[in-house]
Amino acid sequence: YEIARNQADLTVRESLWERESIAKPGRLLLIDDDSLLRSYLAEQFQVYGYEVDEAEDVAEAKRKLYDQPYDLLLLDLMMYPQSGYEMFKFLKEDPTMRWLPLIVLSGREDLKDKVRCLRSGADDYVTKPFQFEELEARVYNVISRARQFESMAFRDGLTGVFNRRYFDHQLLLELEWSIRDDEAISLAFIDIDNFKAINDSYGHQSGDMVLQGLAKILQSNLRPTDLLARYGGEEFVVLMPRTEGDQAKLVIERVLSVVRSETVASTTENQFRITFSSGIAEWRLGMSHAEMLRRADEAMYQAKLEGRNRVIC
Ligand code: GH3
Ligand code: MG
Ligand code: MG
Ligand code: MG
Numbered sequence: 001y002e003i004a005r006n007q008a009d010l011t012v013r014e015s016l017w018e019r020e021s022i023a024k025p026g027r028l029l030l031i032d033d034d035s036l037l038r039s040y041l042a043e044q045f046q047v048y049g050y051e052v053d054e055a056e057d058v059a060e061a062k063r064k065l066y067d068q069p070y071d072l073l074l075l076d077l078m079m080y081p082q083s084g085y086e087m088f089k090f091l092k093e094d095p096t097m098r099w100l101p102l103i104v105l106s107g108r109e110d111l112k113d114k115v116r117c118l119r120s121g122a123d124d125y126v127t128k129p130f131q132f133e134e135l136e137a138r139v140y141n142v143i144s145r146a147r148q149f150e151s152m153a154f155r156d157g158l159t160g161v162f163n164r165r166y167f168d169h170q171l172l173l174e175l176e177w178s179i180r181d182d183e184a185i186s187l188a189f190i191d192i193d194n195f196k197a198i199n200d201s202y203g204h205q206s207g208d209m210v211l212q213g214l215a216k217i218l219q220s221n222l223r224p225t226d227l228l229a230r231y232g233g234e235e236f237v238v239l240m241p242r243t244e245g246d247q248a249k250l251v252i253e254r255v256l257s258v259v260r261s262e263t264v265a266s267t268t269e270n271q272f273r274i275t276f277s278s279g280i281a282e283w284r285l286g287m288s289h290a291e292m293l294r295r296a297d298e299a300m301y302q303a304k305l306e307g308r309n310r311v312i313c
Contacts, residue, residue: 001162002118003239004076009102012145017138017284020287024049024050024051024052025035025048025140025143025280026051026071026072026139026140026143027050027051027052027053027068027069027070027072027229028045028050028051028052028053028070028071028072028073028139029052029053029054029064029065029070029072029073029074029095030042030052030053030055030063030074031054031055031057031058031060031061031073031074031075031079031084031087032054032056032076032079032105033057033078033079033080034076035056035077037128038054038056039054041132042054043269044132044136045136045139048136052159052184053068053070057079057080057081058079058082058083058084058086058087059082061073061087062090062186065097065100070100071101071143071146071147072101072103072139072142072143072146073087073100073101073102073103073121074103074105074139075087075090075102075103075104075105075106076101076104076105076106077104077106077107077108077113077117078107079116080105082178084104084106085116085120087102088117088120088121088122089142091121092121094121098121098313099146101123101142101146102121102122102123103122103123103124103125103126103138103139103142103145104110104117104122104124104125104126104133105126105128105130105135105141106125106126106127106128107125107127107128109127109310113125113129113195115253123142124138124142124205125140136313138162151179153165154166156215156229156230157213158208158211158212158230159211159215159216159230160212160215161215161219161228161229161230161236162220162227162228162229162230163229163230164229164230164232166229167227167229167231167239168280169235170227170239170287170291171187171239171289171292171293174239174241175226175289177241178283180239181285183239183241183242184242184243184244184282184283185239185240185242185243185246185282185283186239186243186244186245186248186281186282186283187197187237187239187248187281187283187292187293187296187298188237188238188240188245188248188251188254188278188279188280188296188301188311189231189235189236189237189242189278189279189280189293189296189297190218190235190236190237190238190276190277190278190300191234191235191276191277191300191304192210192211192214192234192235192275192276192279193274193275193277193304193308193309194308195233195234195274198210198272198274200259202249202270202272206265206267206270206272207234208273209265209267209272210264210272211230212232212264212265213263213264213265213272214236214259214264214274214276214298215228215230215236217255217258217259217262217264218236218238218255220256221254221258222238222251222255223240223251225241225242225243226238226239226240226241227241237296238252244282245281245282245313246313247282248280248282248313249280249311249312249313252278252280252311253311256275256276256278256309256311257312259274259275259276260273261276269274271313275308275309276312277298277300277303277304277305277308277309277310277311278299278300278303278312279296279298279299279300279302279311279313280293280296280303280311280312281293281295281296281299281313282313299312299313300312
């Protein structure tokens, strides 16, 4: 495995990470019974900025997978006592690991093996001996595509904030964590006031721009730990961990005063200003996630009834 590292190329890649502030190219799990090869690969990938973990057999790989998340698995086929094919079965059965990126790195050059692995869900198949630069480029591509796909599946296409599916999933987790740590958590429903009028008077495209503009203002005025999502047409939700109801009300009121004072979107002819109404629900003992959503929604309707452009807890 003596492969000269291309220093120039590496420098380019390193400065790319810094410029784009991509934290790490990825966390890899190397599954191979050949300890020499594992240490060689670990060292090389680390030079390229990857975090690397090793497993010497399928059983150890399974343990590590339950322990922490990985961006990609590099899998050997010929291993003892279980072959790499056992890994495919294991991954397929667990919905959280079904789509884990995987590249087979094997000495087997049979067409049958290659096809079988690709059909079982491998993203790529590289035969030994290999050139490290080529392997790294393939690993990099597979991880980038997986990240791209993930961000598309969890984000709202118009505004770029999280979508409802992701929010619902995250709400369950965050509630569990708050209950376990005995901490407060609050949820805000935000609904634009008289939004239909913008669509009716200026067209759907202007309406879309307003939604994008509001999403931007919300995102930049919330804390990094707050979870913002577009929940419906002109409805956004914000989940605020470690935040009590009154604090959450202050946060959303502050955001509302920013929204009130700014132009959320503009065309050559028009500048759009909006307000919103918001309802807050603080989690209470025994409350389900559905009830929390319902309460925030009810409070939001109360805000509409009381004249809009306000926050009710
Ligand atoms: P209220 O203050 O009571 O909330 O009044 P409203 O007009 O905001 O509420 P209503 O529910 O009557 O109207 C919401 C409108 O949002 C209707 C729908 O056409 C529009 N809408 C929903 N999704 C989108 C979208 O993606 N783009 C645009 N431009 N409009 C959307
Ligand atoms: Mg082997
Ligand atoms: Mg609405
Ligand atoms: Mg509305």
